[in-house]
Amino acid sequence: MPGIILTQNQTFIIGPVAKILGYIMEGIFFCLDKIGIPNIGLSIILFTIVIYLLMMPLTVKQQKFSKLSAKMNPELQAIQAKYKNKKDNESMMKMNEETQAVYAKYGVSATGSCVQLLIQMPILFALYRVIYAMPAYVGKIKDAFFPLVDELIAQPGSAEFIQTFKDAAMFTKQFSNEAFTGGNMEYIRNTFIDVLNRASTLEWSSLADKFPSLSADVSMTVETLEKYNNFLGLNIGNSPSFIVKEAVSAGSYLMVVAAIAVPVLSAVTQWINTKLMPQPESNNSQDNTMASSMKTMNYMMPLMSAIFCYTLPAGMGLYWIAGSVVRSIQQVIINKHIDKMDLDELIKKNVEKRNKKLEKSGINPKTINNYANMSTRTIPSKASSMTQEEKDLAVKKSTEYYNKNAKAGSLASKANMVKQYNEKNNKN
Structure with missing residues:
Protein backbone atom coordinates (compact mmCIF):
# COMPACT_ATOMS: atom_id res chain seq x y z
CA MET A 1 0.00 0.00 0.00
CA PRO A 2 2.57 2.61 -1.03
CA GLY A 3 1.83 6.30 -0.66
CA ILE A 4 -1.37 6.24 1.37
CA ILE A 5 0.01 7.26 4.74
CA LEU A 6 -1.05 10.94 4.47
CA THR A 7 -4.76 10.19 4.28
CA GLN A 8 -4.59 7.94 7.33
CA ASN A 9 -5.50 9.18 10.79
CA GLN A 10 -2.44 10.51 12.65
CA THR A 11 -4.14 11.06 16.03
CA PHE A 12 -2.26 9.84 19.11
CA ILE A 13 -3.28 6.23 19.97
CA ILE A 14 -6.21 6.18 17.49
CA GLY A 15 -3.85 6.60 14.50
CA PRO A 16 -1.71 3.50 15.19
CA VAL A 17 -4.79 1.44 16.12
CA ALA A 18 -6.53 2.54 12.90
CA LYS A 19 -3.46 1.46 10.93
CA ILE A 20 -3.62 -2.05 12.42
CA LEU A 21 -7.37 -2.27 11.76
CA GLY A 22 -6.67 -0.98 8.24
CA TYR A 23 -4.53 -4.05 7.56
CA ILE A 24 -7.44 -6.26 8.65
CA MET A 25 -9.85 -4.36 6.38
CA GLU A 26 -7.47 -4.60 3.43
CA GLY A 27 -7.07 -8.33 4.05
CA ILE A 28 -10.86 -8.80 4.02
CA PHE A 29 -11.29 -6.75 0.83
CA PHE A 30 -8.37 -8.60 -0.81
CA CYS A 31 -10.01 -11.98 -0.07
CA LEU A 32 -13.40 -10.80 -1.39
CA ASP A 33 -11.72 -9.46 -4.53
CA LYS A 34 -10.00 -12.80 -5.10
CA ILE A 35 -13.35 -14.64 -5.07
CA GLY A 36 -14.89 -12.07 -7.41
CA ILE A 37 -16.98 -9.94 -5.01
CA PRO A 38 -14.96 -6.80 -4.19
CA ASN A 39 -17.77 -5.15 -2.24
CA ILE A 40 -17.30 -2.42 0.37
CA GLY A 41 -20.65 -3.14 2.08
CA LEU A 42 -19.82 -6.82 2.61
CA SER A 43 -16.31 -5.83 3.73
CA ILE A 44 -17.79 -3.50 6.38
CA ILE A 45 -20.05 -6.27 7.73
CA LEU A 46 -17.24 -8.86 7.90
CA PHE A 47 -14.82 -6.29 9.34
CA THR A 48 -17.33 -5.34 12.07
CA ILE A 49 -17.90 -9.00 12.97
CA VAL A 50 -14.14 -9.70 13.21
CA ILE A 51 -13.42 -6.65 15.40
CA TYR A 52 -16.30 -7.28 17.81
CA LEU A 53 -15.30 -10.94 18.13
CA LEU A 54 -11.76 -9.84 19.00
CA MET A 55 -13.17 -7.51 21.67
CA MET A 56 -15.50 -10.16 23.12
CA PRO A 57 -13.17 -11.14 26.03
CA LEU A 58 -13.19 -7.48 27.17
CA THR A 59 -16.98 -7.36 26.86
CA VAL A 60 -17.36 -10.52 28.97
CA LYS A 61 -15.08 -9.07 31.68
CA GLN A 62 -17.09 -5.86 31.70
CA GLN A 63 -20.37 -7.77 32.06
CA LYS A 64 -18.93 -9.87 34.91
CA PHE A 65 -17.94 -6.68 36.71
CA SER A 66 -21.48 -5.31 36.25
CA LYS A 67 -22.90 -8.50 37.76
CA LEU A 68 -20.54 -8.31 40.74
CA SER A 69 -21.34 -4.61 41.16
CA ALA A 70 -25.04 -5.41 41.51
CA LYS A 71 -24.16 -7.87 44.30
CA MET A 72 -21.84 -5.57 46.25
CA ASN A 73 -23.75 -2.30 45.72
CA PRO A 74 -25.95 -2.80 48.83
CA GLU A 75 -22.80 -3.02 50.97
CA LEU A 76 -21.31 0.09 49.35
CA GLN A 77 -24.59 1.98 49.81
CA ALA A 78 -24.68 0.96 53.48
CA ILE A 79 -21.21 2.46 53.97
CA GLN A 80 -22.25 5.68 52.20
CA ALA A 81 -25.37 5.92 54.38
CA LYS A 82 -23.29 5.33 57.51
CA TYR A 83 -21.05 8.33 56.78
CA LYS A 84 -23.70 10.44 55.04
CA ASN A 85 -23.45 13.53 57.27
CA LYS A 86 -19.84 13.07 58.39
CA LYS A 87 -17.45 15.36 56.53
CA ASP A 88 -14.48 15.35 58.90
CA ASN A 89 -11.18 13.93 57.68
CA GLU A 90 -11.21 10.94 60.03
CA SER A 91 -14.67 9.80 58.90
CA MET A 92 -13.79 10.25 55.24
CA MET A 93 -10.67 8.13 55.69
CA LYS A 94 -12.64 5.42 57.46
CA MET A 95 -15.30 5.43 54.73
CA ASN A 96 -12.59 5.04 52.10
CA GLU A 97 -11.01 2.16 54.06
CA GLU A 98 -14.33 0.33 54.38
CA THR A 99 -15.13 0.89 50.69
CA GLN A 100 -11.74 -0.47 49.62
CA ALA A 101 -12.27 -3.41 51.96
CA VAL A 102 -15.54 -4.30 50.19
CA TYR A 103 -13.77 -4.23 46.81
CA ALA A 104 -11.04 -6.42 48.33
CA LYS A 105 -13.67 -8.83 49.63
CA TYR A 106 -15.09 -9.30 46.12
CA GLY A 107 -11.64 -9.35 44.56
CA VAL A 108 -12.31 -6.52 42.09
CA SER A 109 -10.96 -3.04 41.50
CA ALA A 110 -12.97 0.18 41.71
CA THR A 111 -11.75 0.95 38.19
CA GLY A 112 -12.44 -2.58 36.90
CA SER A 113 -15.07 -1.56 34.35
CA CYS A 114 -13.21 1.59 33.28
CA VAL A 115 -10.13 -0.36 32.17
CA GLN A 116 -12.14 -2.38 29.65
CA LEU A 117 -13.83 0.78 28.36
CA LEU A 118 -10.50 2.60 28.02
CA ILE A 119 -9.17 -0.27 25.91
CA GLN A 120 -12.31 -0.51 23.77
CA MET A 121 -12.80 3.20 23.05
CA PRO A 122 -9.67 3.74 20.87
CA ILE A 123 -10.54 0.56 18.95
CA LEU A 124 -14.11 1.74 18.27
CA PHE A 125 -12.97 5.23 17.22
CA ALA A 126 -10.29 3.73 14.98
CA LEU A 127 -12.82 1.30 13.48
CA TYR A 128 -15.07 4.26 12.60
CA ARG A 129 -12.12 6.07 11.03
CA VAL A 130 -11.15 3.09 8.84
CA ILE A 131 -14.71 2.68 7.52
CA TYR A 132 -15.11 6.42 6.94
CA ALA A 133 -11.85 6.72 4.98
CA MET A 134 -11.40 3.34 3.30
CA PRO A 135 -9.18 4.55 0.40
CA ALA A 136 -6.60 5.51 3.05
CA TYR A 137 -6.37 1.91 4.25
CA VAL A 138 -7.40 -0.28 1.30
CA GLY A 139 -5.02 0.09 -1.65
CA LYS A 140 -7.43 -1.48 -4.15
CA ILE A 141 -10.07 1.17 -3.43
CA LYS A 142 -7.54 3.99 -3.65
CA ASP A 143 -6.35 2.71 -7.04
CA ALA A 144 -9.88 3.28 -8.39
CA PHE A 145 -9.26 7.07 -8.24
CA ASN A 197 -14.27 9.82 -1.67
CA ARG A 198 -17.15 11.77 -0.08
CA ALA A 199 -18.54 13.18 -3.33
CA SER A 200 -22.17 12.39 -4.16
CA ASN A 229 -20.22 0.58 -3.21
CA ASN A 230 -23.27 -1.27 -4.52
CA PHE A 231 -24.94 -3.17 -1.69
CA LEU A 232 -28.38 -4.66 -2.30
CA GLY A 233 -29.03 -2.05 -4.97
CA LEU A 234 -27.95 0.94 -2.84
CA ASN A 235 -24.87 3.04 -3.48
CA ILE A 236 -23.57 3.17 0.10
CA GLY A 237 -21.27 6.05 -0.84
CA ASN A 238 -24.38 8.28 -0.97
CA SER A 239 -26.43 9.34 2.04
CA PRO A 240 -30.01 8.01 2.40
CA SER A 241 -31.26 11.62 2.22
CA PHE A 242 -29.61 12.05 -1.20
CA ILE A 243 -30.86 8.63 -2.39
CA VAL A 244 -34.43 9.55 -1.35
CA LYS A 245 -34.32 12.83 -3.32
CA GLU A 246 -32.94 11.11 -6.42
CA ALA A 247 -35.41 8.22 -6.13
CA VAL A 248 -38.41 10.54 -5.73
CA SER A 249 -37.32 12.53 -8.80
CA ALA A 250 -36.99 9.30 -10.79
CA GLY A 251 -40.26 7.89 -9.41
CA SER A 252 -38.45 4.87 -7.91
CA TYR A 253 -40.38 4.48 -4.66
CA LEU A 254 -38.89 1.07 -3.93
CA MET A 255 -35.51 2.79 -3.70
CA VAL A 256 -37.05 5.34 -1.30
CA VAL A 257 -38.12 2.49 1.00
CA ALA A 258 -34.66 0.90 0.77
CA ALA A 259 -32.94 4.20 1.62
CA ILE A 260 -35.23 4.93 4.59
CA ALA A 261 -34.71 1.36 5.83
CA VAL A 262 -31.05 2.18 6.64
CA PRO A 263 -31.68 4.78 9.41
CA VAL A 264 -34.78 2.90 10.63
CA LEU A 265 -32.88 -0.39 10.99
CA SER A 266 -30.02 1.45 12.67
CA ALA A 267 -32.39 2.87 15.31
CA VAL A 268 -34.30 -0.41 15.83
CA THR A 269 -31.20 -2.61 16.14
CA GLN A 270 -29.59 -0.16 18.56
CA TRP A 271 -32.77 -0.04 20.66
CA ILE A 272 -32.86 -3.86 20.80
CA ASN A 273 -29.21 -3.83 21.83
CA THR A 274 -29.89 -1.46 24.75
CA LYS A 275 -32.79 -3.65 25.90
CA LEU A 276 -30.53 -6.70 26.03
CA MET A 277 -27.92 -4.90 28.13
CA PRO A 278 -28.08 -5.70 31.88
CA GLN A 279 -29.96 -2.95 33.73
CA PRO A 280 -28.66 -1.72 37.12
CA GLU A 281 -30.85 -2.32 40.16
CA SER A 282 -32.12 0.86 41.85
CA ASN A 283 -32.33 0.80 45.64
CA ASN A 284 -32.33 4.50 46.51
CA SER A 285 -33.29 7.89 45.11
CA GLN A 286 -29.83 8.49 43.63
CA ASP A 287 -30.00 5.18 41.77
CA ASN A 288 -33.53 5.96 40.61
CA THR A 289 -32.35 9.28 39.15
CA MET A 290 -29.46 7.55 37.40
CA ALA A 291 -31.74 4.79 36.09
CA SER A 292 -34.15 7.42 34.78
CA SER A 293 -31.30 9.21 32.96
CA MET A 294 -30.10 5.92 31.47
CA LYS A 295 -33.64 5.10 30.32
CA THR A 296 -33.91 8.48 28.58
CA MET A 297 -30.52 7.96 26.94
CA ASN A 298 -31.54 4.47 25.79
CA TYR A 299 -34.41 6.04 23.85
CA MET A 300 -32.51 9.11 22.64
CA MET A 301 -29.46 7.30 21.26
CA PRO A 302 -31.40 5.19 18.71
CA LEU A 303 -33.22 8.33 17.53
CA MET A 304 -29.92 10.20 17.18
CA SER A 305 -28.39 7.30 15.24
CA ALA A 306 -31.38 7.39 12.85
CA ILE A 307 -30.81 11.12 12.21
CA PHE A 308 -27.07 10.64 11.65
CA CYS A 309 -27.60 7.63 9.39
CA TYR A 310 -30.05 9.60 7.25
CA THR A 311 -27.49 12.35 6.55
CA LEU A 312 -24.19 10.39 6.50
CA PRO A 313 -23.14 7.96 3.73
CA ALA A 314 -25.21 4.76 3.86
CA GLY A 315 -21.98 2.82 4.50
CA MET A 316 -21.82 4.32 8.00
CA GLY A 317 -25.42 3.28 8.61
CA LEU A 318 -24.55 -0.23 7.45
CA TYR A 319 -21.68 -0.30 9.95
CA TRP A 320 -23.97 0.81 12.80
CA ILE A 321 -26.58 -1.80 11.87
CA ALA A 322 -23.95 -4.56 11.63
CA GLY A 323 -22.40 -3.44 14.93
CA SER A 324 -25.75 -3.44 16.75
CA VAL A 325 -26.70 -6.87 15.39
CA VAL A 326 -23.31 -8.36 16.36
CA ARG A 327 -23.47 -6.78 19.84
CA SER A 328 -27.04 -8.06 20.34
CA ILE A 329 -26.05 -11.63 19.43
CA GLN A 330 -23.01 -11.33 21.70
CA GLN A 331 -25.18 -9.99 24.51
CA VAL A 332 -27.62 -12.91 24.29
CA ILE A 333 -24.70 -15.37 24.50
CA ILE A 334 -23.02 -13.44 27.34
CA ASN A 335 -26.29 -13.13 29.30
CA LYS A 336 -26.81 -16.90 29.12
CA HIS A 337 -23.20 -17.50 30.15
CA ILE A 338 -23.35 -15.09 33.10
CA ASP A 339 -26.75 -16.37 34.28
CA LYS A 340 -25.24 -19.85 34.59
CA MET A 341 -22.24 -18.58 36.57
CA ASP A 342 -21.87 -19.29 40.27
CA LEU A 343 -21.23 -15.77 41.58
CA ASP A 344 -19.98 -17.03 44.94
CA GLU A 345 -17.40 -19.19 43.18
CA LEU A 346 -16.43 -16.25 40.95
CA ILE A 347 -16.00 -13.99 43.99
CA LYS A 348 -13.84 -16.66 45.63
CA LYS A 349 -11.57 -16.86 42.56
CA ASN A 350 -11.33 -13.07 42.33
CA VAL A 351 -10.37 -12.83 46.01
CA GLU A 352 -7.66 -15.48 45.54
CA LYS A 353 -6.22 -13.59 42.54
CA ARG A 354 -6.23 -10.30 44.45
CA ASN A 355 -4.62 -11.89 47.51
CA LYS A 356 -1.78 -13.28 45.39
CA LYS A 357 -1.15 -9.81 43.92
CA LEU A 358 -1.11 -8.27 47.41
CA GLU A 359 1.31 -10.92 48.69
CA LYS A 360 3.65 -10.22 45.77
CA SER A 361 3.55 -6.54 46.75
CA GLY A 362 4.45 -7.45 50.34
CA ILE A 363 0.99 -6.65 51.75
CA ASN A 364 -0.81 -9.02 54.10
CA PRO A 365 -4.24 -9.63 52.48
CA LYS A 366 -5.79 -10.65 55.82
CA THR A 367 -5.26 -7.14 57.16
CA ILE A 368 -7.21 -5.61 54.28
CA ASN A 369 -9.90 -8.29 54.14
CA ASN A 370 -10.64 -7.90 57.87
CA TYR A 371 -11.87 -4.37 57.18
CA ALA A 372 -14.68 -5.77 55.04
CA ASN A 373 -16.39 -7.26 58.08
CA MET A 374 -15.39 -4.66 60.65
CA SER A 375 -17.42 -1.63 61.69
CA THR A 376 -15.19 1.40 62.01
CA ARG A 377 -17.41 2.71 64.79
CA THR A 378 -15.67 0.23 67.08
CA ILE A 379 -12.21 1.60 66.28
CA PRO A 380 -10.99 3.44 69.38
CA SER A 381 -10.06 7.05 68.95
CA LYS A 382 -7.87 8.89 71.44
CA ALA A 383 -9.52 12.17 70.66
CA SER A 384 -13.05 10.82 71.12
CA SER A 385 -12.20 9.05 74.47
CA MET A 386 -11.42 12.42 76.16
CA THR A 387 -14.15 14.63 77.59
CA GLN A 388 -14.28 18.31 76.68
CA GLU A 389 -13.08 19.28 80.19
CA GLU A 390 -10.06 16.98 79.84
CA LYS A 391 -9.25 18.49 76.44
CA ASP A 392 -9.45 22.06 77.83
CA LEU A 393 -7.23 21.11 80.79
CA ALA A 394 -4.63 19.51 78.49
CA VAL A 395 -4.51 22.64 76.30
CA LYS A 396 -4.15 24.87 79.40
CA LYS A 397 -1.27 22.78 80.82
CA SER A 398 0.48 22.76 77.46
CA THR A 399 0.17 26.54 77.13
CA GLU A 400 1.46 27.14 80.68
CA TYR A 401 4.38 24.78 80.09
CA TYR A 402 5.61 26.58 76.99
CA ASN A 403 4.91 30.13 78.26
CA LYS A 404 7.14 29.86 81.35
CA ASN A 405 9.27 32.99 81.88
CA ALA A 406 7.84 34.65 78.76
CA LYS A 407 4.83 36.67 77.74
CA ALA A 408 2.16 34.62 75.97
CA GLY A 409 2.32 35.01 72.18
CA SER A 410 5.70 36.80 72.26
CA LEU A 411 8.76 35.84 70.23
CA ALA A 412 10.45 34.80 73.49
CA SER A 413 7.63 32.40 74.31
CA LYS A 414 7.99 30.78 70.87
CA ALA A 415 11.75 30.43 71.28
CA ASN A 416 11.14 29.03 74.75
CA MET A 417 8.67 26.55 73.24
CA VAL A 418 11.30 25.20 70.82
CA LYS A 419 13.94 24.99 73.54
CA GLN A 420 11.72 23.16 76.03
CA TYR A 421 10.37 20.85 73.32
CA ASN A 422 13.94 19.80 72.43
CA GLU A 423 14.85 19.31 76.10
CA LYS A 424 11.75 17.22 76.66
CA ASN A 425 12.47 14.97 73.67
CA ASN A 426 16.16 14.60 74.59
CA LYS A 427 15.11 13.29 78.00
CA ASN A 428 12.90 10.73 76.32
Missing part, protein backbone atom coordinates in the same frame (compact mmCIF):
# COMPACT_ATOMS: atom_id res chain seq x y z
CA PHE A 146 -6.37 6.85 -10.72
CA PRO A 147 -5.54 8.07 -13.35
CA LEU A 148 -8.37 10.60 -12.80
CA VAL A 149 -6.78 12.29 -9.77
CA ASP A 150 -3.46 12.99 -11.54
CA GLU A 151 -5.27 14.39 -14.58
CA LEU A 152 -7.62 16.45 -12.40
CA ILE A 153 -4.72 18.00 -10.48
CA ALA A 154 -3.24 19.16 -13.79
CA GLN A 155 -6.45 21.04 -14.65
CA PRO A 156 -6.41 24.77 -13.74
CA GLY A 157 -8.98 25.62 -11.06
CA SER A 158 -9.66 21.98 -10.11
CA ALA A 159 -8.64 22.45 -6.45
CA GLU A 160 -10.94 25.47 -6.12
CA PHE A 161 -13.80 23.59 -7.79
CA ILE A 162 -13.74 20.48 -5.59
CA GLN A 163 -13.66 22.73 -2.53
CA THR A 164 -17.25 23.68 -3.42
CA PHE A 165 -18.35 20.07 -2.73
CA LYS A 166 -20.57 19.59 0.32
CA ASP A 167 -18.06 17.68 2.50
CA ALA A 168 -14.95 19.53 1.28
CA ALA A 169 -15.14 21.85 4.31
CA MET A 170 -13.80 18.95 6.39
CA PHE A 171 -10.48 19.27 4.54
CA THR A 172 -10.10 23.06 4.39
CA LYS A 173 -6.89 22.94 6.44
CA GLN A 174 -5.37 20.41 4.05
CA PHE A 175 -5.82 22.78 1.10
CA SER A 176 -3.99 25.56 2.97
CA ASN A 177 -1.33 23.22 4.37
CA GLU A 178 2.28 24.00 3.43
CA ALA A 179 2.65 20.56 1.84
CA PHE A 180 -0.31 21.29 -0.48
CA THR A 181 0.68 24.85 -1.39
CA GLY A 182 4.34 23.79 -1.70
CA GLY A 183 3.53 21.25 -4.40
CA ASN A 184 3.97 17.97 -2.50
CA MET A 185 2.29 15.70 -5.06
CA GLU A 186 1.60 12.82 -2.67
CA TYR A 187 -0.13 15.16 -0.22
CA ILE A 188 -2.11 16.84 -3.02
CA ARG A 189 -3.25 13.46 -4.40
CA ASN A 190 -4.41 12.31 -0.97
CA THR A 191 -6.30 15.56 -0.37
CA PHE A 192 -8.12 15.22 -3.71
CA ILE A 193 -8.98 11.59 -2.90
CA ASP A 194 -10.29 12.57 0.56
CA VAL A 195 -12.74 15.00 -1.07
CA LEU A 196 -13.72 12.77 -4.00
CA THR A 201 -23.36 11.14 -7.56
CA LEU A 202 -24.51 14.68 -8.38
CA GLU A 203 -21.07 16.11 -7.53
CA TRP A 204 -19.36 13.51 -9.74
CA SER A 205 -21.64 14.60 -12.61
CA SER A 206 -20.76 18.26 -12.01
CA LEU A 207 -17.07 17.32 -12.17
CA ALA A 208 -17.54 15.81 -15.64
CA ASP A 209 -19.48 18.91 -16.75
CA LYS A 210 -16.81 21.28 -15.43
CA PHE A 211 -13.93 19.39 -17.07
CA PRO A 212 -15.32 17.79 -20.27
CA SER A 213 -11.91 16.44 -21.29
CA LEU A 214 -11.96 14.23 -18.19
CA SER A 215 -15.51 12.91 -18.66
CA ALA A 216 -14.29 9.46 -19.80
CA ASP A 217 -12.00 9.11 -16.76
CA VAL A 218 -14.75 10.39 -14.46
CA SER A 219 -17.18 7.80 -15.87
CA MET A 220 -14.64 4.99 -15.46
CA THR A 221 -13.87 5.99 -11.85
CA VAL A 222 -17.57 6.34 -10.96
CA GLU A 223 -18.31 2.94 -12.54
CA THR A 224 -15.57 1.24 -10.50
CA LEU A 225 -16.62 2.94 -7.25
CA GLU A 226 -20.30 2.12 -7.83
CA LYS A 227 -19.31 -1.51 -8.33
CA TYR A 228 -17.49 -1.44 -4.99
